[in-house]
Amino acid sequence: MTSPLTYVARHLQALLGALGHLLRQPLGTLLSIAVISLALTLPACLYLLVKNARTATGSITEAIELTVYLKTDVSLERARQLADSARARREAGRVTLISADEGLAEFRKYSGFGAALEALQGNPLPHVISLRPRSDRADPSSIASLQRYLGSWPEADIVQVDNEWVRRLSALLGLLERVFQVFAALLAFGVLAIIGNAIRLEISARRAEIEVTKLVGGSNAYVRRPFLYLGGLYGLLGAALAALWLIALAAALEPWLLQLARLYGSGFQLVGLTTEELGGLLGGGTLLGLLGAWIGAARHLSRIEPRQ
Amino acid sequence: MIQFEHVFKRYPNGREALQDVSFRIGAGEFVFLTGRSGAGKSSVLKLVALLERPTRGSVLVNGQDTGSLPARAIPAYRRRLGVVFQDHQLLMDRPVYDNIALPLMVSDTRYRDIDKRVRAALDQVGLRAQERALPLELSVGEQQRVGIARAVVARPTILIADEPTGNLDHTLARDVMQLFARFQEVGVTVVIATHDMALVREFGHRELHIDEGRLLGGASAS
Numbered sequence: 284m285t286s287p288l289t290y291v292a293r294h295l296q297a298l299l300g301a302l303g304h305l306l307r308q309p310l311g312t313l314l315s316i317a318v319i320s321l322a323l324t325l326p327a328c329l330y331l332l333v334k335n336a337r338t339a340t341g342s343i344t345e346a347i348e349l350t351v352y353l354k355t356d357v358s359l360e361r362a363r364q365l366a367d368s369a370r371a372r373r374e375a376g377r378v379t380l381i382s383a384d385e386g387l388a389e390f391r392k393y394s395g396f397g398a399a400l401e402a403l404q405g406n407p408l409p410h411v412i413s414l415r416p417r418s419d420r421a422d423p424s425s426i427a428s429l430q431r432y433l434g435s436w437p438e439a440d441i442v443q444v445d446n447e448w449v450r451r452l453s454a455l456l457g458l459l460e461r462v463f464q465v466f467a468a469l470l471a472f473g474v475l476a477i478i479g480n481a482i483r484l485e486i487s488a489r490r491a492e493i494e495v496t497k498l499v500g501g502s503n504a505y506v507r508r509p510f511l512y513l514g515g516l517y518g519l520l521g522a523a524l525a526a527l528w529l530i531a532l533a534a535a536l537e538p539w540l541l542q543l544a545r546l547y548g549s550g551f552q553l554v555g556l557t558t559e560e561l562g563g564l565l566g567g568g569t570l571l572g573l574l575g576a577w578i579g580a581a582r583h584l585s586r587i588e589p590r591q
Numbered sequence: 592m593i594q595f596e597h598v599f600k601r602y603p604n605g606r607e608a609l610q611d612v613s614f615r616i617g618a619g620e621f622v623f624l625t626g627r628s629g630a631g632k633s634s635v636l637k638l639v640a641l642l643e644r645p646t647r648g649s650v651l652v653n654g655q656d657t658g659s660l661p662a663r664a665i666p667a668y669r670r671r672l673g674v675v676f677q678d679h680q681l682l683m684d685r686p687v688y689d690n691i692a693l694p695l696m697v698s699d700t701r702y703r704d705i706d707k708r709v710r711a712a713l714d715q716v717g718l719r720a721q722e723r724a725l726p727l728e729l730s731v732g733e734q735q736r737v738g739i740a741r742a743v744v745a746r747p748t749i750l751i752a753d754e755p756t757g758n759l760d761h762t763l764a765r766d767v768m769q770l771f772a773r774f775q776e777v778g779v780t781v782v783i784a785t786h787d788m789a790l791v792r793e794f795g796h797r798e799l800h801i802d803e804g805r806l807l808g809g810a811s812a813s
Contacts, residue, residue: 286701288701289699289700289701289702290699292702293696293699344784373645397715484740491680491682492682494680494731495681495693497641497666497669498640498669498674498680499669499670499674499693499694499697499741499745500666500667500668500669500670500697500698500745501697502663502666502667502697503666505666507699517762533773553671582594589640590642
């Protein structure tokens with residue numbers, strides 16, 4: 284039975300051995316890591332593009348407003364009750380009731396028809412409830428659900444909302460997200476192939492060593508271990524370099540994007556990777572490296588047996 | 592203990608390396624396996640080391656039928672054997688110390704035990720001063736001693752060697768053979784394949800003579 288200390292020491296030795304191996308072949312290592320990093324940078328870029336597009340359009344979607352024109356015979360008391368019930372909906376953000384009197388006063392003030400309105404015997408305007416969805420519920424399906432709910436009121440005369448452009452924008456961002464997922468899957472496969480091939484070459488180069496190790500009783504797990512660490516290191520370093528590419532790319536593009544945003548009067552700020560996302564990139568790269576090494580090692584190590 | 596029972600070995604190229612070979616080697620015995628090149632000596636050792644499996648018949652090592660061993664049990668089986676080759680099969684980019692430590696590393700021996708046992712093995716083969724040297728910096732005889740130290744460092748019960756003196760002059764070959772004899776004195780079963788009949792006669796141990804895959808003499812344990 285292996286003691287925990289010995290077990291950890293053997294793994295540490297395999298890790299240091301893999302690191303030493305990478306350092307002994309700096310050019311080859313750098314080239315492999317550069318290729319892996321480029322394969323990881325592309326989907327990461329797309330991810331950041333979608334994320335920033337969502338952030339940039341978030342303030343626009345918050346401007347969506349649903350307006351309910353109540354029937355003219357609905358009392359102010361009833362209109363208040365309806366406004367309260369709208370507020371209770373989880374999709375609802377800010378709900379404002381504009382009474383018929385307030386509406387008329389506003390119309391009188393801004394329309395320029397003040398004198399003409401004096402001639403009216405009563406107030407022809409209905410009470411109006413104006414509703415803005417919560418920012419996290421401004422997607423087309425939530426807005427449609429809200430619209431159906433408001434339209435189901437017997438007291439509602441017209442429910443007005445213009446969300447067609449929101450649906451188009453959302454569909455476009457959804458498409459970009461799907462493109463990101465497809466690219467991520469394809470390039471993850473590419474990273475697996477790159478690392479698997481690097482490990483295959485490494486195994487071929489160390490064939491004699493593997494044969495001797497197996498001859499003296501080295502198990503497949505023992506023989507495989509340094510190659511797994513090598514693959515993991517390739518993935519981790521590739522992901523770290525990809526993170527650096529992203530930082531450099533963001534730094535290069537930020538002034539242009541901010542200038543563009545200013546032209547549209549937007550306070551848009553470029554959003555980079557959060558700590559969790561950076562951890563995800565590094566962890567994902569390492570896992571891909573381990574998996575690629577596992578596939579490469581499992582396939583080729585089983586074919587190597589000691590010879591005499 | 593090593594026992595061959597009606598063992599046949601046919602290689603994929605059709606060559607019949609062993610034909611109906613039966614013999615028994617007792618625990619702690621020293622046996623020479625003799626015969627011309629290609630007679631089948633190496634095939635016997637390969638079957639003992641589980642580098643090959645018999646086409647027919649059974650090979651028992653320490654009472655265990657090697658034919659029934661699953662692939663996953665082979666590493667643990669090999670750790671109980673010491674194997675020495677004519678071409679040494681050393682890791683040329685590792686120092687002597689690391690080469691000798693390898694069987695202990697793969698068996699997850701503790702580091703402080705590895706150090707003690709490697710130094711003891713180095714003392715046994717007289718290479719303490721060369722522990723940091725690379726194999727290529729050593730003479731052929733010294734390289735063979737490193738191979739022997741590696742084979743015995745894990746304290747195997749059986750030590751097999753294929754032409755261990757093939758590249759050595761007579762004096763060095765004698766020294767190496769005396770080294771093997773010392774291991775037999777402490778209870779290790781030693782099987783050496785060789786065609787150096789002068790050495791076989793000099794040391795006078797039991798001889799299993801093989802010719803064209805057939806055992807011609809020495810089948811019974813002394």
